[in-house]
Amino acid sequence: MSKKIYFSTIHQIIKTGHWITDSVSSELKPFDISEPQYNVLRTLNSQQHQPLTVEQIGKQMIQRSSNVTRIIDKLLGKGLVSRKECPSNRRKMDIMITPEGRNFLRELDVKLAQWHSPLLNKLTDEELQTLTRLIRKLRK
């Protein structure tokens, strides 16, 4: 494997990842919410009406609990999530998305769908599968 092509490829991967998250951040900016805050909301929403602990959120987001705590502090201040002691284990915290959070998230998702929309047809399903397969192979 040529080193030159290898380094050029991983550079592309890193750059593209940044491009996507930076773009999402820009779309969210008018709503005064950050991309990590949005991801916490989405994670909570995917659980329907079940709470998640700080640790569980961190696992899903590949984030340290300490940092999840601070993101939740921000969301709490906006009334988008609730946090209360877990009754069965008082070390844990039950974090849930509030109805306001759910409504807000719907707005954000509409906006972001518009950003993703033109990308949806850049690659065929087969190409996407190849892309995913090759990236996974690189890490395996």
Add this chain to the structure above:
Amino acid sequence: MSKKIYFSTIHQIIKTGHWITDSVSSELKPFDISEPQYNVLRTLNSQQHQPLTVEQIGKQMIQRSSNVTRIIDKLLGKGLVSRKECPSNRRKMDIMITPEGRNFLRELDVKLAQWHSPLLNKLTDEELQTLTRLIRKLRK
């Protein structure tokens, strides 16, 4: 194009990008240098003995000048780069890597080459080219 596959793919891209930069950061940690600081050093070194301005470094790193300034502050404190007013245009700053910086960078590169080494043969040249082509196609 299936939305499900699309979102799974971009998620993979973002995750893999983070995996690479986080791994590089870990390798650099024993040397007490951050990944962005390392990237500035590399950028300066690629210019041989020509200085670069703050803006030029920022362009290459896809970084804002304001943040490049602060990274250079750190490198200055370690004696790895020099910063002086550009004689022909006193708004600009001439940033250069010092001999110590160059030696240090060589050490870092050896260490990082060891990290990349096992990845070099995960994909064939052809697969790498396909990967790069598909990622580029997604953004185009």
Add this chain to the structure above:
DNA sequence: GAACTATTATTGTATATACAAATGTTGTTA
């Protein structure tokens, strides 16, 4: 050449994140 504009770097501020340390709760074991 004076007034205005553009360029370049820096500083200020808010958010995110890595890592270490601290706090409080639960589980274990002597």
Add this chain to the structure above:
DNA sequence: TAACAACATTTGTATATACAATAATAGTTC
């Protein structure tokens, strides 16, 4: 049960980064 270990969250601290504002120099135009 008392002492200790493990777990879950939070707080502290340093770095990076986005964005806005500032400062200083250079270029432009009247």
